[in-house]
Amino acid sequence: EIKACLFDLDGVIVDTAVYHYRAWKRLANELGFDFTEEENEKLKGISRVRSLELILEWGGVVKSEEERSELATRKNDWYVEMVSSMDPEDILPGAAEFLRKVKAAGLKTALGSASKNSGLILEKTGLLSLFDAVLDGNSVTTSKPDPEIFLKGAEALGVRPENCVVFEDAVAGIEAAKAGGMKAVGIGSAEILNKADLVVRGLFEMSVEQLDNL
Ligand code: G6P
Ligand code: MG
Numbered sequence: 001e002i003k004a005c006l007f008d009l010d011g012v013i014v015d016t017a018v019y020h021y022r023a024w025k026r027l028a029n030e031l032g033f034d035f036t037e038e039e040n041e042k043l044k045g046i047s048r049v050r051s052l053e054l055i056l057e058w059g060g061v062v063k064s065e066e067e068r069s070e071l072a073t074r075k076n077d078w079y080v081e082m083v084s085s086m087d088p089e090d091i092l093p094g095a096a097e098f099l100r101k102v103k104a105a106g107l108k109t110a111l112g113s114a115s116k117n118s119g120l121i122l123e124k125t126g127l128l129s130l131f132d133a134v135l136d137g138n139s140v141t142t143s144k145p146d147p148e149i150f151l152k153g154a155e156a157l158g159v160r161p162e163n164c165v166v167f168e169d170a171v172a173g174i175e176a177a178k179a180g181g182m183k184a185v186g187i188g189s190a191e192i193l194n195k196a197d198l199v200v201r202g203l204f205e206m207s208v209e210q211l212d213n214l
Contacts, residue, residue, distance in 0.1 A: 002183065002211040004159040005102050006150050008045065009113035009136075011169030012187050012203070013095045014121055016083060017044060023078040024055060027071060033059035041192060045170030047114050047143040048072050076117075083117060086124040094204025099130040105208045108132045110153035112166065114144060133157055144172040147180030154182070165214060167203065168196070183214040 011017035021040050028035055035058050043051045052072050110133040118136035122128040133156035135149050142148045154164050166177035169187040174196045177184035186193030193199050197214050
């Protein structure tokens with residue numbers, strides 16, 4: 001029985017996945033290389049620091065810790081600039097509606113995002129009040145696919161993991177949900193998110209009734 005819904009943010013509630021991609025691509029290009037969209041899939045759900053390490057590896061570029069910190073800041077400045085002009089219209093189709101229906105059905109909701117910019121995005125889009133708990137990149141010490149963020153989310157809601165369903169667009173996020181003993185609904189391609197219990201194109205395809213069949 002599902003008692004709580006845990007949501008990733010980027011690519012599930014808002015379309016910031018494309019902003020992350022643009023900013024990382026710009027950084028890689030400045031360093032003289034590029035990475036593929038397939039490689040970009042591996043960055044979804046992954047922390048800023050870890051994402052940069054992967055990108056530098058793909059480009060065969062070695063940087064000191066100090067340089068890496070400067071590069072991560074540069075990427076984040078571009079990202080924050082794009083995110084700062086967001087408003088409620090940037091909420092993905094059906095996301096706010098589904099969150100409201102979930103709450104109206106008496107279920108709990110939590111955000112479980114690796115992003116340290118979650119607060120800014122929730123504020124810009126006016127979504128904060130739809131979450132009973134918010135766990136983000138500032139709340140955890142490990143990155144997805146470690147289940148830490150979702151387990152902490154379940155704990156904050158007072159719901160057992162087996163009564164939780166996670167909504168995720170990232171392979172690492174689906175893996176985190178399963179590792180935590182939760183149900184997982186993938187947002188995106190069924191081929192890529194093949195470990196999910198169900199895959200939909202967006203939250204506009206979800207109904208509260210469907211949660212019982214997971
Ligand atoms: C999300 C995104 C990742 C991003 C991470 C950290 O999980 O899917 O692409 O790297 O958050 O985001 P931040 O805003 O803290 O750099
Ligand atoms: Mg995501």
